[in-house]
Structure formats: structure tokens, C-alpha cells
Amino acid sequence: xxxxxxxxxxxxxxxxxxxxxxxxxxxxxxxxxxxxxxxxxxxxxxxxxxxxxxxxxxxxxxxxxxxxxxxxxxxxxxxxxxxxxxxxxxxxxxxxxxxxxxxxxxxxxxxxxxxxxxxxxxxxxxxxxxxxxxxxxxxxxxxxxxxxxxxxxxxxxxxxxxxxxxxxxxxxxxxxxxxxxxxxxxxxxxxxxxxxxxxxxxxxxxxxxxxxxxxxxxxxxxxxxxxxxxxxxxxxxxxxxxxxxxxxxxxxxxxxxxxxxxxxxxxxxxxxxxxxxxxxxxxxxxxxxxxxxxxxxxxxxxxxxxxxxxxxxxxxxxxxxxxxxxxxxxx
Numbered sequence: 057x058x059x060x061x062x063x064x065x066x067x068x069x070x071x072x073x074x075x076x077x078x079x080x081x082x083x084x085x086x087x088x089x090x091x092x093x094x095x096x097x098x099x100x101x102x103x104x105x106x107x108x109x110x111x112x113x114x115x116x117x118x119x120x121x122x123x124x125x126x127x128x129x130x131x132x133x134x135x136x137x138x139x140x141x142x143x144x145x146x147x148x149x150x151x152x153x154x155x156x157x158x159x160x161x162x163x164x165x166x167x168x169x170x171x172x173x174x175x176x177x178x179x180x181x182x183x184x185x186x187x188x189x190x191x192x193x194x195x196x197x198x199x200x201x202x203x204x205x206x207x208x209x210x211x212x213x214x215x216x217x218x219x220x221x222x223x224x225x226x227x228x229x230x231x232x233x234x235x236x237x238x239x240x241x242x243x244x245x246x247x248x249x250x251x252x253x254x255x256x257x258x259x260x261x262x263x264x265x266x267x268x269x270x271x272x273x274x275x276x277x278x279x280x281x282x283x284x285x286x287x288x289x290x291x292x293x294x295x296x297x298x299x300x301x302x303x304x305x306x307x308x309x310x311x312x313x314x315x316x317x318x319x320x321x322x323x324x325x326x327x328x329x330x331x332x333x334x335x336x337x338x339x340x341x342x343x344x345x346x347x348x349x350x351x352x353x354x355x356x357x358x359x360x361x362x363x364x365x366x367x368x369x370x371x372x373x374x375x376x377x378x379x380x381x382x383x384x385x386x387x
Contacts, residue, residue, distance in 0.1 A: 061176065062195075068177035069195040071106055075099040076201070088209055096208035096215060100178075100295055104302040107174050108310065114167050119314050121163035125270060126263070128157055150269075161270055165277075171303070175296070182293040185216035188228050208295075213239035215295035236294070243297040244289035250304035252282040257308060261315045 079095040080086060086095050108115075131153060139146040154161060181195065185206045192202035206229070208215050214229040219240035226233050255277040265271045289297065 061173070061180070064173050064177035065180055065195045068103070068174065068181050069197060071103050072099050072181070073196065073201060075102045075106075086204065088212075091212035092210050093204075093208040093215075096205055096295075097210060097298065100215070100298050101302050103174075103178070104299055104306055107171065108303070108306050111167055111170055112310075114170060115310060116314065118163050118167055121160050122258075124157060124159040125161065125265065128153065128159055129265070161273070165273065175299070178299055179293065179296050182216050182295040185214075185293075186225075186228055210294055210298070211235075211239055213294055215298070216293050218291060218293050219244065220290040240290075240292075240294055240297065243294060243301060244285065244292075247289060247297050247300050247304070248282045248285045250301055250308070251285060252278065254304050254307045254311065255281070257311055258315075261311075 076095055076099040079098050084095045084098065086093070132150060135146060135149050135153065139149060153159075184194070185202070185208075187203060187206045189202070192199045197205075206214075206216065212232070213236045214231045217226065217229055217231050217236040217240065219237055221229075221231075221233070221236060223233070226236060255274075259274055259278060265274060292300070
């Protein structure tokens with residue numbers, strides 16, 4: 057299995073070493089600053105940038121495919137009602153519909169699947185970073201580059217270390233077990249949070265799918281994958297978690313840009329609104345974060361002066377008693 061993936065290990069190593077040489081040429085310190093070897097950390101971050109630039113056309117296709125799936129939701133709902141109780145016929149009709157409209161339900165997961173080889177390649181390369189390794193020049197590394205990467209740290213925690221590192225592994229890396237667990241633990245939590253947010257961002261913008269298969273995939277992306285990282289994150293080297301977190305942050309920004317450029321289609325429910333509810337009068341909002349404060353009280357209505365009824369036609373005028381009294385004479 058390892059022989060078939062050698063080309064991935066060579067490719068990942070080449071990108072890492074190329075970026076490391078670039079940062080070294082620019083003048084980024086190779087030694088540790090604030091307990092961090094920034095040249096190697098930046099190399100991992102820009103490995104993400106390189107991969108995401110290559111996969112950007114695939115990401116745009118993913119968005120367009122999701123838009124096509126959304127446009128088919130009314131037809132999918134009709135098929136569900138028509139073939140209620142006949143799951144086999146329903147699946148057959150839906151596959152024919154997707155084929156006819158050139159929509160792919162699995163396109164939403166394609167960018168993630170394409171990044172799996174990159175993730176596995178980086179995982180394998182970083183796991184080999186042990187100063188005691190004999191074959192240090194494997195995958196195009198020099199002995200000096202291998203030793204430098206083996207000693208690379210993030211806040212004094214080696215990038216090859218992981219939350220579940222054994223005592224022997226920590227000793228070979230010259231690392232403190234408590235420091236590695238704290239740094240790795242914090243990064244795993246950030247990794248879980250950002251993974252959840254990327255899926256949530258997409259679902260909030262596109263909405264939940266009507267198709268049960270699509271909805272199941274959405275639930276898996278939103279809850280299943282972040283939950284699995286709570287356990288699997290313990291075996292990931294810190295460098296791999298840096299890659300994952302950076303990739304999630306890149307995805308959040310990229311999705312925001314693409315979703316603005318290719319906004320979700322307006323559904324029929326949102327497009328048609330009763331005349332009475334088109335311009336509802338709503339109380340103004342004041343104060344609060346992002347305009348979410350308390351509702352401003354309605355403006356006080358000035359009390360109008362009471363109307364004095366005029367005399368009825370034919371009625372005798374009524375004299376004001378105060379005005380009709382004669383003035384008292386003095387003296």
C-alpha cells in the first residue's frame with residue numbers, strides 16, 4: 057500500500073520543502089521564535105493554499121451542482137409523494153432525474169475526498185519526523201532538512217508530536233508531555249469547531265435538502281465528522297491539525313465569497329407572498345449588537361383637543377353666567 061502512495065509523499069514533501077526554502081530566502085527565521093519555528097509552520101499553511109488553489113475549479117463545480125440539486129427539489133418532492141412506500145422505484149426515478157438534469161448528489165463531498173490523499177500524505181511525512189530515523193533522505197529530503205523539521209515546534213510543542221504520543225516518542229522528540237497535550241488538545245477543539253462551522257455555513261446558505269439521501273449526507277457532514285474528530289484527533293500530529301484548521305478557515309472564507317457570487321436560488325415559497333404581508337409594518341429596533349437590541353417603544357400619540365359640539369339649529373343661545381353678571385360697584 058505504501059508503494060502505491062509514494063508519489064503523494066514525494067509531492068507533499070516537495071511542496072513543503074519548496075515553501076520552506078522560499079521562507080528561508082525571504083528571511084523568516086529558521087530558529088525558534090517564541091518557541092515556534094515559523095518557517096515550517098508557514099510551509100504547512102501554504103501547503104493548504106497551494107492545494108486549495110488547485111482545487112478551486114472543483115469547489116466552484118460543487119457549488120453549481122448544489123444549486124442544481126436545489127432547483128430539482130420540487131420535482132424530487134413530487135416523486136416522493138408519487139412513489140410513497142416504494143423505495144426502490146423512488147430511488148430509480150430519482151437517479152434518472154439526476155442523470156437527465158446532469159446533477160450529481162455526491163458532488164458536495166468531492167472536494168473533501170480529493171483532499172484525503174493530501175491529508176494522508178502529510179500525516180505520513182510528519183509521522184516520520186524522528187531524529188533517530190535512519191533513512192532521513194526519503195521522499196527527496198536532505199539530512200539537514202529532516203533534522204530541522206524534526207526539531208520544529210509550535211509554542212515548544214513539536215509539530216510531529218500528538219496528544220496520544222507515548223513516553224518514548226516524546227523522549228525522542230525532546231518534548232514535554234504536558235505541553236504537547238495542551239497544545240494538541242486546544243488545536244483539536246479548534247479543528248472540531250471550524251469543521252462544524254464550515255458545514256453549518258453551507259447548510260444555512262443552501263438550506264436542508266428534501267432528498268433523504270442528500271439530507272443524510274448533510275447530517276453526516278454537520279455532526280458525524282466533527283464528532284469523529286474528538287477521538288481521531290488524538291492520533292493526528294500537531295502539524296496535521298495545523299493543516300486541517302488552516303484548511304477549514306480557508307474554506308470558510310472561500311465559501312463566503314462563492315456563495316455571494318453564486319447566491320442560492322429563490323424558492324417558490326419565498327418568491328410568492330400574500331399582498332397583505334409584503335410590506336408589514338414592523339416596530340423599529342434600536343441599540344444592541346448588530347441591531348438586535350430591544351424593540352423601540354412606539355412613538356407617543358399626542359392627545360387631540362376635545363371637540364366642542366356646535367349649537368343645534370333653532371336652539372336659543374345660552375349666556376355664560378360669569379359674563380352676564382353685572383360688575384360690583386365700589387364705594
